[in-house]
Amino acid sequence: MTRPRIRPGSIASVLLIGAVLPATAGAQVIEGERDRGRHASPQHFAFELKFGPYKPDIDSEFEGTGRTPYKDFFGSSRKLMTTMEFDYELIRHVGTAALGVGIGYFKETGNNLTADGAANVTSDTSSLRLLPFSLSAIYRFDVAYERYKVPLVPYGKLGLDYVYWTIHNGNGQVPSDPTGGSGQGGTLGWHATVGLSLVLDFFDQNSANQFDEDLGVNHSYLFFEYEHLDATGLGQAHRLHVGDDTWNAGIMFEF
Numbered sequence: 001m002t003r004p005r006i007r008p009g010s011i012a013s014v015l016l017i018g019a020v021l022p023a024t025a026g027a028q029v030i031e032g033e034r035d036r037g038r039h040a041s042p043q044h045f046a047f048e049l050k051f052g053p054y055k056p057d058i059d060s061e062f063e064g065t066g067r068t069p070y071k072d073f074f075g076s077s078r079k080l081m082t083t084m085e086f087d088y089e090l091i092r093h094v095g096t097a098a099l100g101v102g103i104g105y106f107k108e109t110g111n112n113l114t115a116d117g118a119a120n121v122t123s124d125t126s127s128l129r130l131l132p133f134s135l136s137a138i139y140r141f142d143v144a145y146e147r148y149k150v151p152l153v154p155y156g157k158l159g160l161d162y163v164y165w166t167i168h169n170g171n172g173q174v175p176s177d178p179t180g181g182s183g184q185g186g187t188l189g190w191h192a193t194v195g196l197s198l199v200l201d202f203f204d205q206n207s208a209n210q211f212d213e214d215l216g217v218n219h220s221y222l223f224f225e226y227e228h229l230d231a232t233g234l235g236q237a238h239r240l241h242v243g244d245d246t247w248n249a250g251i252m253f254e255f
Contacts (some may be wrong), residue, residue, distance in 0.1 A: 043255065046087040047085070047252065048223070049251055050083050050248040051250060056241070074108050082104060087138060099138070102133070108127065110127075112125065112126055112169075125170060126168060128165065128166075129165065136159035149202060152197070155194075156193065160190050162186055162189075163187045185239075189234060191229045198223070222251055223249065230243045
Protein backbone atom coordinates (compact mmCIF):
# COMPACT_ATOMS: atom_id res chain seq x y z
CA MET A 1 0.00 0.00 0.00
CA THR A 2 1.40 3.32 -1.05
CA ARG A 3 1.42 6.05 1.55
CA PRO A 4 0.19 9.41 0.13
CA ARG A 5 2.87 11.98 -0.14
CA ILE A 6 2.30 15.28 1.63
CA ARG A 7 3.78 18.14 -0.22
CA PRO A 8 5.41 20.97 1.76
CA GLY A 9 3.39 23.44 -0.27
CA SER A 10 0.16 21.85 0.89
CA ILE A 11 1.19 22.16 4.51
CA ALA A 12 2.05 25.80 4.00
CA SER A 13 -1.33 26.40 2.36
CA VAL A 14 -3.21 24.80 5.27
CA LEU A 15 -1.24 26.81 7.82
CA LEU A 16 -1.82 30.00 5.87
CA ILE A 17 -5.57 29.38 5.67
CA GLY A 18 -5.66 28.54 9.37
CA ALA A 19 -3.91 31.78 10.19
CA VAL A 20 -5.90 34.01 7.85
CA LEU A 21 -9.40 32.74 8.65
CA PRO A 22 -9.28 33.53 12.40
CA ALA A 23 -7.75 36.91 11.69
CA THR A 24 -10.45 37.66 9.13
CA ALA A 25 -13.19 36.44 11.45
CA GLY A 26 -11.70 38.52 14.26
CA ALA A 27 -11.65 41.60 12.05
CA GLN A 28 -15.28 40.98 11.13
CA VAL A 29 -16.22 40.64 14.81
CA ILE A 30 -14.38 43.84 15.69
CA GLU A 31 -16.03 45.65 12.80
CA GLY A 32 -19.37 44.21 13.85
CA GLU A 33 -18.80 45.37 17.41
CA ARG A 34 -18.01 48.83 16.11
CA ASP A 35 -21.19 49.01 14.05
CA ARG A 36 -23.44 47.07 16.41
CA GLY A 37 -25.99 49.27 18.14
CA ARG A 38 -26.17 51.91 15.43
CA HIS A 39 -29.72 50.74 14.68
CA ALA A 40 -29.84 47.95 17.25
CA SER A 41 -32.82 49.14 19.25
CA PRO A 42 -36.21 50.18 17.89
CA GLN A 43 -36.82 53.91 17.54
CA HIS A 44 -40.30 55.30 18.08
CA PHE A 45 -40.04 58.18 20.54
CA ALA A 46 -38.18 61.38 21.39
CA PHE A 47 -37.78 63.37 24.59
CA GLU A 48 -36.51 66.92 24.82
CA LEU A 49 -35.72 69.33 27.63
CA LYS A 50 -35.30 73.00 26.76
CA PHE A 51 -34.83 76.38 28.38
CA GLY A 52 -35.35 79.94 27.21
CA PRO A 53 -36.05 83.52 28.31
CA TYR A 54 -39.73 84.41 28.54
CA LYS A 55 -41.94 87.41 29.17
CA PRO A 56 -45.72 87.03 28.72
CA ASP A 57 -47.16 89.77 26.51
CA ILE A 58 -49.90 90.74 28.97
CA ASP A 59 -49.41 94.42 28.18
CA SER A 60 -50.40 93.85 24.52
CA GLU A 61 -54.00 93.57 25.71
CA PHE A 62 -53.80 97.23 26.78
CA GLU A 63 -52.19 98.50 23.59
CA GLY A 64 -53.31 102.02 22.76
CA THR A 65 -54.36 102.83 26.33
CA GLY A 66 -50.95 103.80 27.64
CA ARG A 67 -51.22 101.20 30.38
CA THR A 68 -48.52 98.62 30.99
CA PRO A 69 -49.59 96.72 34.15
CA TYR A 70 -47.18 93.81 33.70
CA LYS A 71 -44.16 96.02 33.12
CA ASP A 72 -45.13 98.34 35.99
CA PHE A 73 -45.37 95.48 38.48
CA PHE A 74 -42.87 92.87 37.28
CA GLY A 75 -40.47 94.99 35.24
CA SER A 76 -39.22 94.45 31.72
CA SER A 77 -36.72 91.63 32.29
CA ARG A 78 -37.31 88.08 31.09
CA LYS A 79 -37.34 85.01 33.30
CA LEU A 80 -36.63 81.35 32.58
CA MET A 81 -39.19 79.12 30.92
CA THR A 82 -38.46 75.39 31.30
CA THR A 83 -40.23 72.97 28.95
CA MET A 84 -40.34 69.20 28.51
CA GLU A 85 -41.72 67.50 25.41
CA PHE A 86 -42.45 63.88 24.53
CA ASP A 87 -42.85 62.88 20.87
CA TYR A 88 -44.21 59.81 19.13
CA GLU A 89 -42.57 59.32 15.74
CA LEU A 90 -45.10 58.29 13.09
CA ILE A 91 -42.97 58.29 9.92
CA ARG A 92 -39.20 57.86 9.48
CA HIS A 93 -36.53 57.55 6.75
CA VAL A 94 -38.09 60.32 4.61
CA GLY A 95 -37.48 62.75 7.40
CA THR A 96 -39.17 62.17 10.74
CA ALA A 97 -42.81 63.15 11.26
CA ALA A 98 -44.06 63.08 14.85
CA LEU A 99 -46.75 64.20 17.26
CA GLY A 100 -45.56 65.83 20.47
CA VAL A 101 -47.05 66.85 23.82
CA GLY A 102 -45.29 69.34 26.04
CA ILE A 103 -45.55 71.10 29.37
CA GLY A 104 -43.64 74.15 30.60
CA TYR A 105 -43.17 76.12 33.80
CA PHE A 106 -42.64 79.86 34.30
CA LYS A 107 -42.73 82.04 37.41
CA GLU A 108 -42.29 85.78 37.87
CA THR A 109 -42.38 87.63 41.19
CA GLY A 110 -42.83 91.32 42.02
CA ASN A 111 -43.12 93.47 45.13
CA ASN A 112 -46.57 94.73 46.14
CA LEU A 113 -47.31 98.44 46.31
CA THR A 114 -48.35 100.24 49.47
CA ALA A 115 -52.07 100.48 50.22
CA ASP A 116 -52.09 104.28 50.03
CA GLY A 117 -51.71 104.14 46.26
CA ALA A 118 -48.24 105.66 46.25
CA ALA A 119 -45.52 104.22 44.08
CA ASN A 120 -43.74 102.74 47.09
CA VAL A 121 -43.20 98.98 47.32
CA THR A 122 -43.42 96.68 50.30
CA SER A 123 -41.58 93.51 51.26
CA ASP A 124 -44.66 91.46 50.35
CA THR A 125 -44.60 89.84 46.93
CA SER A 126 -47.10 88.56 44.41
CA SER A 127 -46.29 86.04 41.71
CA LEU A 128 -47.49 84.95 38.31
CA ARG A 129 -47.14 81.30 37.31
CA LEU A 130 -47.67 79.85 33.84
CA LEU A 131 -48.11 76.19 32.89
CA PRO A 132 -48.21 75.98 29.09
CA PHE A 133 -49.53 72.71 27.61
CA SER A 134 -48.85 72.08 23.92
CA LEU A 135 -49.79 69.64 21.16
CA SER A 136 -47.46 69.78 18.14
CA ALA A 137 -47.10 68.36 14.65
CA ILE A 138 -43.35 68.01 14.05
CA TYR A 139 -41.13 67.39 11.04
CA ARG A 140 -37.36 66.86 11.25
CA PHE A 141 -35.33 66.73 8.05
CA ASP A 142 -32.83 64.09 9.18
CA VAL A 143 -32.46 62.42 5.77
CA ALA A 144 -29.10 64.13 5.17
CA TYR A 145 -27.74 62.64 8.38
CA GLU A 146 -29.09 59.14 7.74
CA ARG A 147 -27.71 59.01 4.19
CA TYR A 148 -24.65 61.26 4.19
CA LYS A 149 -23.84 61.81 7.90
CA VAL A 150 -24.46 65.56 7.75
CA PRO A 151 -24.88 66.29 11.49
CA LEU A 152 -27.26 69.26 11.15
CA VAL A 153 -31.01 68.58 11.25
CA PRO A 154 -33.45 71.44 10.62
CA TYR A 155 -36.98 71.05 11.93
CA GLY A 156 -40.32 72.78 12.34
CA LYS A 157 -43.31 72.54 14.67
CA LEU A 158 -46.88 73.77 14.49
CA GLY A 159 -49.55 73.23 17.09
CA LEU A 160 -52.11 74.28 19.67
CA ASP A 161 -51.63 75.45 23.25
CA TYR A 162 -53.46 75.92 26.50
CA VAL A 163 -51.70 78.13 29.04
CA TYR A 164 -52.93 77.74 32.61
CA TRP A 165 -52.03 80.78 34.72
CA THR A 166 -52.34 81.67 38.39
CA ILE A 167 -51.63 84.79 40.42
CA HIS A 168 -50.76 84.49 44.11
CA ASN A 169 -50.83 87.46 46.47
CA GLY A 170 -48.55 88.16 49.43
CA ASN A 171 -50.43 85.60 51.55
CA GLY A 172 -49.91 82.89 48.94
CA GLN A 173 -53.61 82.94 48.03
CA VAL A 174 -55.31 83.29 44.65
CA PRO A 175 -57.16 86.63 44.79
CA SER A 176 -60.73 87.16 43.66
CA ASP A 177 -63.21 90.06 43.61
CA PRO A 178 -66.98 90.39 44.20
CA THR A 179 -67.67 90.69 40.46
CA GLY A 180 -66.49 87.11 39.87
CA GLY A 181 -62.98 87.91 38.75
CA SER A 182 -60.29 85.44 39.74
CA GLY A 183 -56.52 85.30 39.78
CA GLN A 184 -56.44 82.05 37.86
CA GLY A 185 -57.60 80.88 34.48
CA GLY A 186 -56.49 79.57 31.11
CA THR A 187 -55.81 80.94 27.66
CA LEU A 188 -55.96 79.04 24.37
CA GLY A 189 -53.41 79.70 21.64
CA TRP A 190 -51.17 78.32 18.92
CA HIS A 191 -47.45 78.15 18.25
CA ALA A 192 -44.99 77.88 15.36
CA THR A 193 -41.35 76.90 15.81
CA VAL A 194 -38.30 76.58 13.58
CA GLY A 195 -35.00 75.17 14.79
CA LEU A 196 -31.71 73.46 14.03
CA SER A 197 -30.33 70.36 15.79
CA LEU A 198 -26.75 69.14 16.05
CA VAL A 199 -26.41 65.33 16.06
CA LEU A 200 -23.95 64.45 18.84
CA ASP A 201 -23.48 60.89 17.52
CA PHE A 202 -21.39 62.36 14.70
CA PHE A 203 -18.52 63.22 17.05
CA ASP A 204 -18.20 59.80 18.73
CA GLN A 205 -20.11 57.02 17.00
CA ASN A 206 -18.67 54.28 19.22
CA SER A 207 -19.95 55.99 22.37
CA ALA A 208 -23.30 56.56 20.67
CA ASN A 209 -23.49 52.86 19.82
CA GLN A 210 -22.75 51.97 23.43
CA PHE A 211 -25.39 54.46 24.64
CA ASP A 212 -27.89 52.72 22.37
CA GLU A 213 -26.89 49.26 23.57
CA ASP A 214 -27.00 50.19 27.26
CA LEU A 215 -30.02 52.52 27.40
CA GLY A 216 -31.77 52.23 24.03
CA VAL A 217 -30.98 55.81 23.02
CA ASN A 218 -30.62 55.88 19.22
CA HIS A 219 -29.52 59.49 18.76
CA SER A 220 -28.67 62.51 20.92
CA TYR A 221 -29.00 66.14 19.86
CA LEU A 222 -28.33 69.68 20.98
CA PHE A 223 -30.73 72.20 19.45
CA PHE A 224 -31.56 75.87 19.15
CA GLU A 225 -34.95 77.18 18.05
CA TYR A 226 -37.10 80.27 17.62
CA GLU A 227 -40.71 80.06 18.81
CA HIS A 228 -43.78 82.23 18.33
CA LEU A 229 -46.51 81.53 20.89
CA ASP A 230 -49.79 83.37 20.32
CA ALA A 231 -51.78 82.81 23.50
CA THR A 232 -54.58 85.35 23.20
CA GLY A 233 -57.62 83.04 23.38
CA LEU A 234 -58.10 81.95 19.75
CA GLY A 235 -60.81 84.54 19.27
CA GLN A 236 -62.21 84.36 22.81
CA ALA A 237 -62.68 87.77 24.40
CA HIS A 238 -61.32 88.93 27.76
CA ARG A 239 -58.50 86.39 27.96
CA LEU A 240 -55.18 87.14 29.59
CA HIS A 241 -52.51 87.43 26.89
CA VAL A 242 -49.61 85.22 27.96
CA GLY A 243 -47.76 84.41 24.71
CA ASP A 244 -44.29 85.53 23.61
CA ASP A 245 -41.72 85.47 20.79
CA THR A 246 -38.60 83.85 22.17
CA TRP A 247 -35.78 81.36 21.61
CA ASN A 248 -34.97 78.09 23.34
CA ALA A 249 -31.96 75.81 23.61
CA GLY A 250 -31.89 72.25 24.85
CA ILE A 251 -31.10 68.58 24.45
CA MET A 252 -33.10 65.79 22.81
CA PHE A 253 -32.89 61.99 22.83
CA GLU A 254 -34.49 59.59 20.34
CA PHE A 255 -35.26 56.10 21.58
